Amino acid sequence: MAKDLFAFNGEQLIQKNAPLADRLRPQTLDEFVGQDHILAQGRLLRRSIVADKVGNLLLYGPPGVGKTTLARIIAFNTLSHFSVVNAALAGIKDLKSEIESAIDRLNKFGKRTILFIDEVHRFNTAQQDALLPWVENGTLTLIGATTENPYFEVNKALVSRSRLFRLNSLNSKALHQLLQRALNDKERGYGLKLINLASEAEDHLVDVCNGDARILLNALELAVESTIANQDSSISIDLKIAEDSIQERAVLYDKKGDAHFDTISAFIKSLRGSDPDAALFWLARMLEAGESPRFIFRRMLISAGEDIGLADPNAIVVVESCAAAFDRIGLPEGIYPLAQATLYLAATEKSNSVKAIFKAVQKVKDSHKQNVPSHLKDANRDQEAFGDGIGYRYPHAFSKNWVPQQYLPDTLLNEIFWEPTENGWEGKRRSLLNERRSEQLASLIEVEQQNPLTITSGKADNDLEKWLSRQVLKEEKRLKNLISKLWLGISWKKNHRVLVLAPSSLLWSLKPLRETSEGGVVLAVSEDNHPRLLAEMETLAPMERPTLIDSKVESIRKLEDNLKFEVIGGRIPWRVFSETNFFELWPILTEKCVVNTELSLIISNPCSGPAFSLKESLELYSNKKNPDFSLLSDLICKEEKWLNKQEYKKKFILQLEKLGWNISSEEWTEFVYQKVDASIIKRWLNKGSEYRKIILKNCEEETLIRLQELFQRLDGQIIKQKLIHTKFLAKNNN
Structure with a gap:
């Protein structure tokens, strides 16, 4: 009893005498300050901690931003045993003891162990390797904190089995x-x-x-x-x-750490972006931190070739001259040639057209039969025996020292690798180069005539199974194109929270799920579709699965107040688009958006129905000169009235503008193809079908019989149907 009392008093004294920074450590997520990009309401890490479903984590960031504090909060919130190891003090023996205790805990009590390792990058390779099997089989859940880039300092196998979260300096x-x-x-x-x-x-x-x-x-x-x-x-x-x-602000720089790579990266990108002020700032930062000037000159020489290139061929000469001058002068006066080279690269014109070499390298790897054309071969050795070099035209013997002739192998005729920009030196020579290329191509006509293309065509394959398989491939391609089109133009960030409206399949949300690994995705869809989506979501890891809610207004309204979306998107079925509920949704959704929330919606609706397709096909196959299609013409008018959604599109644009959205739209059309058979005719015309109700409005049953007869004429034929797609792209200005 006395021992417990002394221990309690000791803990109180330690807490009382602890530094202010330690006493004020947050004990709950609500007390935690900063790092909203990973811990705001709805973000993945916050959800994981609250649900006590924390997996292997690596917390990476500069000192004093809350890595250890976050680990303590996890300890307060978990039912698992929480152990702490400091990598700077612990050895293999301590690590083995923790592993043995974790195994014993799991076997006897079924209790998981979370092992927090502070400064995990200080563990040597052997220590990190010792952890790996137990992290891999789930005996230990690892939470590592490090100030160094884990991709360079932590075992790759541990990194691949952990989710990395970067903590930023506090604002x-x-x-x-x-x-x-x-x-x-x-x-x-x-x-x-x-x-x-x-x-x-x-x-x-x-x-x-x-x-x-x-x-x-x-x-x-x-x-x-x-x-x-x-x-x-x-x-x-x-x-x-x-x-x-407080001491004077120190330049945070470690020539072997992240700051070294990050600063030189910022310097080169400032040169590439033609910002001399930023380039001088990063140069000064590197010099103040003791960076090697020779290293800086080496990177500037690379930039002169990669980023300036032939827009200003003199750039590499200037940098080389400044580097030579620096070698003679040294510091401190050598700062002048350093600054001179920096400002020249930042201010001069830019081009990366020299990257054409990589296209040529790839072609060398991919192409076959890359034989040197006979007239370009060395004439000094085999001219008499094989005719090597015969036919070569010596450019200097012609006007302007140039003559059109073939220089590429036969298999690469007409290939273009270098595409000069309009900038600087290469821009002035661009038009001349294009002119010469045109002449070059004209000179190759004779070669092409010697190897004429043989165009053949075979009979069309009418096998039903092959036709169906081709249609499946087409539909898959159409779907991928539509999904790509839907999310095109969205500026993704890893911590975005995304609302996907009315996804018929998980496929529509895969792009947001990939792009927002530290955020969250919510699917709003009618309850009828929940079982199918839940089944599809089984393929994802539990913490990677999107949240599934009903698409009704009440369900959206019940979302947490702090849950705001940065992106909203989806492909809306054309029937849903014209419903009252759809328009009631947007005032509520707007309240659930942050400033500059991006919206992308696609509405796809048929603009022609079966009667239109039937008339078009009968006109094509009919033997009569003037067939009577008056019946179909009347039905086509009804179809168009039924399918026309322009009124609703205008209403939607007006509604969003009133709610403070800046909205634009674009439309495009495509055709889909349908094979006519008994099953499709039955689907269109049987009792209960929506289409049957449309055509029977103000018509007698005889119209239906006549229409069925016309469809049966096309049994086995392919008819096409026109679709119109409308994409709405908007940004919330509230």
């Missing part, structure tokens, strides 16, 4: 929020003290801490604890005290 809003919590919290912060923190002092602390919550709170603690209280017991912290309490 100023989150940092100000943390400061206020520290000042107001009476149990863990300074809420029991009267502290006057000047606004300029607060801004300075936030600015200099570099997005690191730990540095921010340590600076605040130092300022408070080292400042003598006023006569009224209040503590005043002005800008001078704040400046003394």
Whole structure:
């Protein structure tokens, strides 16, 4: 009993004397500040933690952004045993002990173990390999925290079995929020003290801490604890005290870490993007961090070829000259040729047309019979025996030192690899090159005449099974094209939350599921289709499955208040599009959107019915000069009235504009083909069919009999039906 009492007192003393940053660690997700891109309402990681379904995770980010804190919150929320290991202190022996305990726990009590490893990149290869089998078979669920890029520092097998979440430096809003919590919290912060923190002092602390919550709170603690209280017991912290309490902002740079690769990447992309100011900033950052100038020059030489190329062939000369000058001068004066080369590359014209070499390399790998044309072969060795070199035209013997002739192998005639841009040096030569290519092609006519193409055609195959298989392939291609068209133009982010409307199959949501691995996807579809979609979703891992809800207005309204969508899309059945419920949905959906939510919808409706297709086919197959199709003409008018959805499309556009959407639309048509047989005629004309009700309106039963006779004439024939697709693309301005 005495031991427990001493232990309790010890824990209280540790907590009381802990640094402010440790005392203020959030204990719930609601207390967690920042990282909304992975922890906002509806995001994948938040859902996993709340549901206690956390799998293997790697939390990657700079110091002081909440990696360890997030692990502690998971510990508070899980029913599994939670163990903690620090990779800097633990060895193989400690790791084996944790694994043995986890096995024992699982075998005796059926209890899972979550193992949190701080600074997991510090484990050597042997230690990481020792973890792998137990992570793989589910004995351990691994949560690793690291400040280094896991793709470079962590075992590839562990990375492939874990979901990676990147935590970013905290923004100023989150940092100000943390400061206020520290000042107001009476149990863990300074809420029991009267502290006057000047606004300029607060801004300075936030600015200099570099997005690191730990540095921010340590600076605040130092300022408070080292400042003598006023006569009224209040503590005043002005800008001078704040400046003394926090060190000067350091350049976060490690020549072997991510900052090295990220900064040089930003530098090269600034050169490529013709931004001299940004290029100078990243150059200065690298020099201040001690980056090797020779490394920088080496990357600029690559950029001169890759990004400037033949738009300015002098670029590589300038960089090489500046590099030579730097070797003679050295630092500090050598900063001038460094800056000169940087500004020249940033300011000059750009082209990456030299990438044509990769197209040529691929053609070399793919093509066969790449023999050198006879007239280009070396004439000094085999001219007499084989005629090598005969027929070669010496360009310098002709006007302008050029003559059209074949230079590529016979199998690559007319192939074009280099496509110069309109920029700079190559742009001035573009028209001349195209002119010469035209002449070159004309000169090859004789070669083509020597190898004329033989065009043959065979009889059409009328076998029914082959026809059906071709139709299946066509439909599959049509569907893929429509899905691709639906999501074309959406600017995806990994943490987007997406609402897919009326998906007839999971296929319509696969693109959002792939693109939003850290967000979430909700499918809104009528309850009749839920069983089929649930069956399809069984193929996905539990935490990767979309949320399935009913498409009724009430169901959308019941979604969580904090759940907002960045993308809404779907292909709406043409019958649903004209229903009142569809238009009642949009005021509610608009409330569930963030600013700049993107909307993409496709409505596909037939603009001609069976009677139109029947008339067109009978005209084609009829032997009569002037067949009487008055019956069909009347029915076609009814079909068009039934199928025309232009009124509803205008109504939809007007509704969205009133709700604050900026909307545009486009239309295109296509034909689908249908084989006429007894089953399809029955589907159209039997009692209960919608089409039968349409044609019998103001008509007698005799019309139906006559129509059936006309359809039977086309038994076994293929008729075509015209479809019109409308895509609505919109952005929410609210």
